[in-house]
Amino acid sequence: MYIIDIALKNAPTMMSVQRKSAEDAQAVYRQIVDAMNSGNPVFVELTCELQPGKQVAILVNEIAAVQVAEKSGIGTSSGRPPGFYVQTTDKSEVASGRL
Numbered sequence: 001m002y003i004i005d006i007a008l009k010n011a012p013t014m015m016s017v018q019r020k021s022a023e024d025a026q027a028v029y030r031q032i033v034d035a036m037n038s039g040n041p042v043f044v045e046l047t048c049e050l051q052p053g054k055q056v057a058i059l060v061n062e063i064a065a066v067q068v069a070e071k072s073g074i075g076t077s078s079g080r081p082p083g084f085y086v087q088t089t090d091k092s093e094v095a096s097g098r099l
Helices: 022-038 091-096
Strands: 002-008 014-019 043-047 055-059 063-070
Touching: 002 022, 014 022, 014 055, 022 043, 022 063
Parallel strands: none
Antiparallel strands: 002 014, 002 063, 043 055
């Protein structure tokens, strides 16, 4: 199972959907990245293969980041692998919002 996590601007939690195959997960990832690059469509609508009734529509210009990860037994208590980690030695970059 593969998890596609979507971080939203000004939101403390991530949206996520799951796909059974790596190819399907990469297709969803590419769909989101392409939408972020072009600004079209305005919304991205996604469903989850693990929870068939789960549907989400996300405003493309509110997406901050997207990640694909294979679900495994290793990770946090939520079952997700850790991600979106940024390490920097230049504190001015963090303070200025460049990261």
